[in-house]
Amino acid sequence: MLGAPDQSSAYSLSGHVSISLTSAASLFERRRAVRLLLQSLIITFEGQSELVTPETAYSAARLCSVSQELAPGEPVEFSNEGHEDTDKPCTWNVVFNLPIPGWLPPSDIFGDCREAPPGTRYSLHATAKLAHIEENAAGNSWFSTLCSPFFVKTKTVHARACEITLNRFALPPTSSPSAGPSYPLSNYVVSTTSPDSDKERNSPPIPGSILSKLNVVASIPEHINVDASAFPFTLRLRAPGLSPEDSARLRVTGFTVELEQTDKYRSTGTAYASHYPLPREREQPPHKPLCDPHPVHTLYDIGLLVAPQARHHAVEVSSSLLPESNVAHYPLEGRGGIFNPTLEVRADQWYTMQTEVPFVQQMPAAREALWAGTAKLRPSGQSPFFGVKHAMHVSVTCVYDGEDGEVAATENLRFTLPVDFVRVRPTPVTPPVRIQSLSSHASSESSCSSITMPFLVPYGNPELPAYSQLFYSNGDRKVDDSTPLPLYTPSPNSSCSSLTFEDTDMELRKESNLDLYEMLPLPEVLASGLTHGPVS
CATH class of the missing domain: 2.60.40 (Immunoglobulin-like)
Structure with a gap:
């Protein structure tokens, strides 16, 4: 995000959720095709701020919570029929585009970090609701018929939190040929x-x-x-x-x-809430717990840990x-x-x-x-x-x-x-280098594992188009019939959020690499305090 926090600005957080199906192996029967109905797929961006100190005890606040339903109005069937005998999952990518408020503070760590680092954090959470599709009873094996009463017809799967780092940079300074870039x-x-x-x-x-x-x-x-x-x-x-x-x-x-x-x-965050639109009190902890709270919050909630100088x-x-x-x-x-x-x-x-x-x-x-x-x-x-x-x-x-x-x-x-x-935005850096290494028992059908080795440069992200070039201020997408915008296609080598279903067991893989789009340049803000003005 660029410039000072501004309530009239917004940014776009775009990416995709990957849903993968794999047939589980069993000792009693051969692998069968998995057929599921996707009833709901919700992506949520949540920001939180927590403080832990011996003097002030534990405090927490929800900064924002932006959710989007990615599934259509009618259930969508997913099936790996024809690929049930392979270990490679069948994958579907569901794209999303979340509008993120432009007044949010940057990610930061502060307070007592001896137990776990508190501070300001942001993360993505994906939740899917899936239902089994009943197959023909004549085609079921004796084991499936025996165990079917114990199978859960509908399951809700929660993704592992995907951390999002939010950086706030000042508007770039003017460039002087002699002295270089500097602020007035x-x-x-x-x-x-x-x-x-x-x-x-x-x-x-x-x-x-x-x-x-x-x-x-x-x-x-x-x-x-x-x-x-x-x-x-x-x-x-x-x-x-x-x-x-x-x-x-x-x-x-x-x-x-x-x-x-x-x-x-x-x-307390009362002074901050008077300037920025934090969620209402009923949406704040402990009334509504955070999706990923600090580990020490439980001790304070039940009264096992009390600050000696809470006054x-x-x-x-x-x-x-x-x-x-x-x-x-x-x-x-x-x-x-x-x-x-x-x-x-x-x-x-x-x-x-x-x-x-x-x-x-x-x-x-x-x-x-x-x-x-x-x-x-x-x-x-x-x-x-x-x-x-x-x-x-x-x-x-x-x-x-x-x-x-x-x-x-x-x-x-x-x-x-x-x-x-x-913090001034540095010059863009080259994308991370990916090194592929084959397993010692690799075969023609086995896929190679990808190891990402980024050369860590602070706050280095590739240049992305401005939000205003893709969307209007009300959030509608700009459509140019003369030069249509290309559809979003994820890179085949990029890692992503993945939702894995193996017959009756569900889990979520780790998410990564979601980009933050700049919306609009914000006006520069003059320093305040003493009276200032030009000098003759």
Whole structure:
């Protein structure tokens, strides 16, 4: 998914469910053809978010549940007649196309992972209802006639959950021939009328009549790629309202920065539900259990596991993103008299300071939350029980000299800039390489096993057509008579969901490789927080 979460957008999750029939071997009779009626075939896409921490206990929420009936109105007969003596199954592929809401948070793991990883997950579930077709009694063997009263006429088969990874990428940045792809800068005007008090100040504060005439503008990128290692930071200052005497006495000696990530764990998702359309309360656990809940949910439901500090509804864990060896102090050369009238830069002109702020991908685990494990850099975002915020704290040191040239007053202008870390979609990668290996007892009739060996590249998916090119906004399929769209045909080498029926025993094989189609490009969202705008 591209851009910020948007309730007006949707995406297409397409694929097929494979139904396979195989006649089971028996010691008492030869293999017989299997004849079944497919009465129902439902595919369900479910999203869930779970949190497990010692302080907040266990919390769970259903993000969405999208189902589609794939079987037609009338029952469909499946039979492997003529192929009952072979071990190769007869297979039917049933295609599906599910509309997925565009506001869903990305897949993520957070919380206490010592038992099993909780977090935000998505999965596909297939359920089929099949009925036996009664054969001619004269053609049945004595064993089938004897055991027929014990056979279940109709069976419901549930597929093993197929995990779906949902990635959210920011809109791609603009490309510059010289500097490469980069996001535009957001400018923030810093207020100097009410600076933060400094308890450790060794000299009196600078008078407000002088400090209020100082203009400060800070600039950082609108979005920052989490895979980068640094981002540019620009600080502009000017003092157009100061007299020449005050301009010569006001100095800026340097500034410091601190880059911080705050992970907030919440036991309730009320705030998130007020912004996004989560399912109603009666469709949430425990009223309606999740299809694939965390193993610890049973212990909390029956009261065997109780959090020692369940009174805590929210827990915050803050970590510094700066490298441990980095000293985030940037002093100015000389005395820092940037507004001195004797210099070429006048007080009514902008004095610009630029630097690169480095950051790391892994941080040490916080002592107050050892259950959270090793902290890592995450994209900024929100989910029902977990939120990630980033901020850069800046302190600009200003000095005001007395008439004798000695320091008469100091002031630290402190302000905080909101930082938005995003994940940028990488360039497409080549499809995975498949290696086929034959069994040692392979014959001309035996099929070779396929081993998929993907070269794992994070978030690498082949390019797919946009949803808007295939469907209208109301979900109807676009039909172009001049150039008709090709019908969906699965690759013969691709693995898929498979529903296996062997006479009276049913099971489901593992699903994989379902693609997520992009629908519409979403508009860019400006960073919010302090007042920002163009700088003359």
